[in-house]
Amino acid sequence: MAHAFLKPEVVTSTALGILEQELVMANLVWANPGFDFAGAKDDTVTVRLPGKTTANEYEWRNDRSADIVLSDIVEDSVSVTLNKDIYSAVALTDEELSLDISDFGAQVLRPQVKAVATAIDTGVKNLITGASYATTVTVNEDQFFRGVVAMRTALNKENVPQEGRVLLVGAEVEAAFLNSQMIRDVSQSGSDSALRSATLGRVAGFDVVVSNLLGPTEMYAFVPSAFILATRAPAVPSGATFASSQSFEGLSMRWIRDYDPMKLRDRSVVSIFAGFNVMRDTPAAGGSKKLVRAVKGTFVPTPDETPEG
Template sequence: MANRFLKPEVIASAALGLLERDLVLTNLVWTDGAFDFTGAKNDTVTIRIPARLKAREYGWRNDRSEAIVMDELHEDRIDVSLHKDIYSAVPVTDEELTLDIADFGEKILAPQTRAIAEAVDDNVAALIENAPYRTTLPLDGRDPYVSVVAARKTLNRSFVPKGGRYLLVGSDVEEKILLSERFNRMDSTGEGAAVSALQEATVGRIAGFTVVTSEAIDPEAAYAFVPSAFAVATRAPAIPDGAAFGSSQSYNGLAMRWIRDYDSARLRDRSVVNIFGGFNVMRDPVGDERPDGTREKGLVRAVKLDLNATPAPAPTPRRSTSK
């Protein structure tokens, strides 16, 4: 029977599938592996934010003495720069390849792609946790639902799309949610799925949010956002001419490269998986327009909730002065 060797494209595609499966946080944000960074200044590409206008009204049956007001369009932008080279490199000796490794993908590539997945997720976690939030709300541990509704209200007031919203929670916040009497009642009466729908990292849906838990973030924090609040760009590095064989693949917003060559000085193979990555926060124009037509920018597509945040003091009831 003839020997059967896997082509590098087949192995790289399988590895990319493993990477996507292992990712948690990266699947919650906006990703794109198709950006063309070739020749881009400072390895940076620009994402356009469409201009927004407010309609005006012209007086009904007026004497036409005044002209209509002409508005100017001002597009905005967000830059995403490649600044991370995330890799996993593993040597494989002749003895290991001959006697120990029956399935190269399972024994070598699977652990490598898991390592890449964890590193990418850690970068996304750092992006989310260190973002400059315009709004941080206290999270009520006794009744988290009230705080989640407050976050929903904040996003609504900023005209953030209602579809595809996530509530990313740390382990302590997840515990508060799962032990909340309100959510237990909702689950038992069929009005929600906060407890019974707990599968892997997804807790359920709460007040229009899909709730996902992660050990990579502060256990006492939660973040309400839409995917476009955080941008992640990846690019597969070019395959070097000196590599024995390898492949670059892009799928579902992810890009990676796998190469394998032989180190003759040490009689061993080398398997290397890596990704170029860039991470940034989406800042939208806020406030009134400046004289030069620009506006202040801020993160309005996401809200932070914190178990340790101090609640705003309740207003003092006004006493009646009537006698």
């Protein structure tokens, strides 16, 4: 009877699926849009964005004495640098592998991938919370729907696309939304991903998503293209006997498993390269480039009027 061993490619593909399920913030941003870092100077690539131009109108049935107006096509670009080497490495002794580990995927691989997912989400969180926003809106708890509409209006004024808008909130803002009973629940897919579990519903054209990585009163409205996440799987070393790299829907990961004979233990290493950046555009009113595809909300809780004593 032939043995049935899993190939490393299968295990890595499974790990990649686990990673996608565990990510919340990273699934809300523009993830790895076809970046090729091979040979890139300083590990940085510049991505060309679609050009913009203007349309003109030629007078109907004119005498053709005037020439048409030629318009310029203006392209823009954004750069992103791979500068994070995120990994999880664990050692498994002979005793643990023989007596304690009955399901490698559940007991070893999933905790490792979850740790990597948390690190990636934290990187996206730091990108969002540390960005400089062109617009900040005050959102009072007792009038928060009006505040959310003001955030929507700010995006509309900058011609930000309607599709894919997200309102990312902390715990206290989440409570205000849930208590308001103004959120419209949306039917979800059959996915059991962490993002689905974190999605509260819709309000004012936003998918409302909660994250405990944010401060309790933090809130941000944006579209995915406001923030950029690039990932790449490290190369598989030629000396690794059991290893693979895989990519799927903007995510890349490498998994290596080898044996340390000097200490009689296995080593499992999950790793990923990552880079982050903010998308800046010229505001509708003109001037220097700013972050206009996202709006920061300043949440003001309603004072507690409970009498003392």
